[in-house]
Amino acid sequence: MNLPARRLDPKIRTLWWVTGGIFTLIFAIAGAVGVALDLLNPFPRYLPLLPAAFSGAIAAILPLLRYRRWRYELRDKDLFVSKGAISIEITAIPFDRMQFSETSQGPLDRMFALAKLTVYTAAGKAGTIPGLNEHEASELRDELSRVAGHSSV
């Protein structure tokens, strides 16, 4: 299959792992309370930790799958993006439909020096590319701003 050429900054995996880890920790704390108070008696004492275990497994594996699938490329007439861990989604956003693009950074993004690029069409948000390094994100945003509304580069 024809896939976009460029990949995300590898640091995004770590960021995803951290996010997943935070969720897992919340489940684990809730689970630990359940274990300590034996809330599910007479079922297995450690059963309340099951959601945390699930969450942990997903948080560990999902970033690897997502990173493998996340690709993007600026082609002649469109922004070409592919993503999805289980089902795959491939999008092409023609430049002549684009209105503007923005970069944004949450606190975690800033810690990892990463940024998220969002592209808008008349219909609203058309696509998001997470995990670009700050430098590349701003270059891409400026480039898109230049070509937006034109039928080709």
Added chain:
Amino acid sequence: MVQKIAMTLIILASLGLFSLRAWQLLEYLMLGKPENRFDNIGRRIARDLRVAFGQQKILQWSFSGVMHVMIYWGFLVLFTTIVEAFGSVYVTGFALPFIGRWGPLGAMQDVFVVAVLVGIAMAFYIRRVQRPGRFRGSHLKEAEYILFAITGIMVTILGLRATEISLGHFPYPRNAAFASNAVASLAFDRLGAEAGRAWNTIFLWWHSLIILGFLVYLGYSKHLHIITSTLNVFFSSTASRSPGALRKLDIDMEAMSETDVLGAAKITDLSWKQLLDTYTCTECGRCQSACPAWNTGKPLSPKLLIMDLRDHLFEQGPGLLRAKRDAEGPPLPPWLPVRLRRFIRRGPPAKLRKKLLEVRDSVLGAPTFEDKPLNPDVIDDEVIWSCTTCGACVSSCPVDIEHIDVIMDMRRNLVMMESRFPKEMQTALTNLENSGNPWGQSQQARLDWTEGLDIPVLGEDGAGPYEVVYWVGCAGAFEDRNKKVVRSFARLMNEAGVTFAILGGKEQCNGDPARRLGQEHLFQTMAQTNIETLDGFGVKKVVTACPHCFNTLKNEYPQFGGNYQVKHHTEFLADLIKEGRLKIKRDFEQSVAYHDPCYMARHNSSVKAPRSILKSAGAPVVEMHRHSEKTFCCGAGGGRMWLEERIGKKVNIDRTDEALALGVDVIGVGCPFCHVMLDDGVKERGADDRASVKDLAQILEEVVIPDGAKMLPLVGVQKAP
């Protein structure tokens, strides 16, 4: 795709629910006391092959036995079709690896589908038409739900296979599966492929849903036995002790603390195996119909006893488990760092912890949990005292439930901890303790029966060695009817040239009445005294005319280090005849019905010797309706000899009536207690003019020493120089 995902989710949900219930049951099981049942693995497996796979015990009853065999073996074979059905959810035309296309398997599956359907018809016939009394108190509805479910599984598997044949993706040659093929030709071949596929889906879904529903329902029903019975048979005690031997109770009076309990006061005092027994009960009622107590109107039904204990466990389980788990805290795996383990174990400060648990209980609701004693709150005392330990329940139970052990544990508790028992029992126990025999006679009187016979007493005349030591037993020594029996037996041994001696005043009661009345402590003292006496004389071979002495000496004394070759007088006499040492001079002309003693026929599987004696004696034998291993108790076992029988028909009368109905001249016995009970029964029925009770030794004496010589003193005992 949607179908596959939906089915996968349903399968996972069912397995999840099933595992949760299984875990819960396992946790309840662990509330029981530890007990080692992992010895003799080889014998345990062999027993499983016979009793579980071979269906040996359920086949003791032929019609319902055959019914069960068809369904049980059916399910073993049809396990393959269940795997095939679930496989075909994911792969059209799924076949088992290696054997999945082999015609004979396809044919076998069809054979057993039909067999199971026939079995179900038989089961309904038993439950709806025959309606045997053994089901009184059982959950009949539950059983019928299960039968309907099995019918559903069979009908849908037949439909599933037939539609697969018509659609052309049946993995076996279609001619092999005769029944499915017939259904296909009749119903599905002429439908189009589309209709065929629709029917196929319907059958597949119904088949799967019933099986999965069945799986979840299992854990909450008496049908749990399909999982636990194989385990229960595996862990049964018969692999490591004779059925006649009771479990040894370790008593260390010095080391006992306030909280220690002898016997079973509460459900948690039972062992895990005894709790597994309660899970396994199928409520079939074979024990109930064989029980002498139930059959004569006593409150004891072994089935209801086990069911009551199970219901009590399930009722108290949540509360008991919560208390236990709150006290113990979460189990910590050893691979956790020591510090972390210590930190977790310390937990929050006690006050906060208590508060937290209170909040939890007020939100979730605390399970009701009463610290109830088993007796009389769950099981009435009268139930416990009704048992004669005859073993009819244990031997008829198809899944090896050990009813007697539970009853004995409760008796032990009532006697040794609560001192609560029928008041007449006190006399017997005091007599045993003070006089060494339940009659309370002087030990000196033990030699009274030998009057006029010259019988050597061990240690008194320095004579010997002797071929065998004759253990006379208290009944033989003190009870008038039985004094005649032991004289007859002594004369027969003399006639055969057997050199023997007795223990005289040094013999004590073997302890069986004490043990079976729950006074284990007294029993152990008596056993040790007797073992010291026997070992002191270097005794190896013992013969006795009492099945209770026989059973205790042979099967229970080894628990205390006393190992002897013990023979019952019926076995001993049968051997003497076989060896030609006893000559039969004439035929015994009166007709005889032999009443097998429980402690020989059932607890020690000895049924041939008495019959061979009667055959040699030329007696016309009429078998009783309940004979050999299925014999019916005389009512005196389990220490009941010493208790009043206040409720219902008397057991001995029931048995006597059965014998008298045969119109025989003589009721043959091989046990002093049976002798007394049946003789009393004959007299009470006013039948002593037409029937008499005789021990086999007495019958044999009449044909071996026919010429009245029996009145002569015994002189032939050979003494070694």
